[in-house]
Amino acid sequence: MVATLLKLRFRVLGNQLARSPWQLVGFIFGALYGLGVLAGVLIGLFFLGSADLATAGLVITGVGSLVTLGWVLGPLFVFGVDTTLDPSRLLVFPMPLGRMMVALALAGVTGIPGIITSVAALGTLITWAHWPIAIIAAIVCIPLAVFTAVVASRAMASLASGLGGKRRFREASGILVFIPLMLAGPIIAGVATGFALNLDTVTVVVRVLGWTPIGAAWAVPADVAGGDWLAAGAKFVIALATLALLWALWRWSLAESLTSPHQSSAAAVEPGKLGLFGRVPTGPAGAIFARSLTYWLRDPRYLRQLIVVPLVPVLIWFYARDGDVLSALGFTAPFVAFLFGIALYADISYDGTAFGTEVATGAPGRADRIGRVLAASVIAVPLTLVAAIVPFALSGEWTRFPGVLGMSLGLLLTSYGVCAVTSARIVVPVPASGDSAFKRVPGTTLLQGLSVFAVWGVALLLASPSIVVGLIGFFTESAMLNWIALAAGLVLGAVLLFVGISVGGRMLDRTGPVLLSRLKAMKNA
Secondary structure (H helix, E strand, C coil), rough: HHHHHHHHHHHHHHHHHHCCHHHHHHHHHHHHHHHHHHHHHHHCCCCCCCCCCCHHHHHHHHHHHHHHHHHHHHHHHHHCCCCCCHHHCCCCCCCCCHHHHHHHHHHCCCCCHHHHHHHHHHHHHHCCCCHHHHHHHHHHHHHHHHHHHHHHHHHHHHHHHEEEEEHHHHHHHHHHCHHHHHHHHHHHHHHHCCCCHHHHHHHHHHHHHHHCCHHHHHHHHHHHHHCCCCHHHHHHHHHCCCCCCCHHHHHHHHHHHHCCCCCCCCCCCCCCCCHHHHCCCCCCCHHHHHHHHHHHHCCCHHHHHHHHHHHHHHHHHHHHHHCCHHHHHHHHHHHHHHCCCHHHHHHHHHHHHHHHHHHCCCCCCCHHHHHHHHHHHHHHHHHHHHHHHHHHHHHHHHHHHHHHHHHHHHHHHHHHHHHHCCCEEEEECCCCCCCCEEEEECHHHHHHHHHHHHHHHHHHHCCCHHHHHHHHHHHHHHHHHHHHHHHHHHHHHHHHHHHHHHHHHHHHHHHHHHHHHHHHHHHHH
């Protein structure tokens, strides 16, 4: 049964890649990147063998601990969890939970990250070849370390995505989980400063990690080679206990998520009340505006984008705390606008098959573009204005305010214009409404990243006149240049937004059915 599931995993993956050429390209680039990293690791392990035992043990234990930690945090914060074999889809088959877990664990090991981790772990044998007795311990501990990383990843993802089947929990975790990711730089820098990191401190930290669940399995071969059998035995017991506890935790959380159906949290609505739909002008643009604004106010996938607003000034303050903080905070609004501008690039993707209502009713593409831009602007423009006004209200440097406002609004409007065109041709796999934010389809991480950076790059290029003038006016404190930047940002941004809506609307009239078919294919994948 496990072998059948693994064959099914690769067949599903192959069908997904065959259906989407761009997804295949992303998968290939991801594989090539992984091979490059793996080659560097193996070369490093080869040369590490010429070092002394203490150095080799510290390096392998430290890096191995980081790899295990990456398996736990990486899928949650960055890459998502591979759902080619989604446990909820396997529920209908007569399969014991234990066999399902074995199949899911092996699926994790046979993915690109799992293969790279396994080969790199086996590569430590190159280093331990200089201490033959360590090879015996490594042969036992390498599978233990790899499976600990994979099972820990699955257990944490299962806990985060389906604890108790509560939709509110999944939604809240999907929002809050991005806060430590955004603040990762300050957190790491603060820890490094607070503990005065140096070589001696790192050595102590790595030795401590060797006694923790994430590093015990990696540290055993070095202790065996050094003749410290008591420490090696104790760490081996810690590693075994860690895997057993993680397996039990994963089993419990998976059973809970499969036996407790995902609950919706819909509020009761009185008959006759249409919400925002009853407060906007009738017509296609008004209906799309009301629906999109409802998403912005209630859908956690959209609300996650609002977290960046209070975090941007925090990040700017941290990196500029040794200089002129108030002047640096003046750039809060351009950064907020820069991040908000990308919001519409996957708007149709978030609609999912609900986009079919537009196609079925024949809503004009121009109306779709106008409705979505208006809904996003209702949220983004006021927040951008607040982010632009507050720093100058604190510093009193109002001479610079028009230039910053021009850069911000120009960048926001230009980005919306670019997204109005790109989103009429591009749909990407995204979590469905109510799903875990950590789901991922293989081959899409690179594709989504390239899409985001491409839109940002085009928007920056088109908005560069107002940005350049605004920056010159900001640093020279020229009132004339700042007002020119404001005018340039508003005029150029408005023109580009109008062009984007017109071009994107005509494009959507032609591509609407094609986009809908892609969305249906993604849903059924």
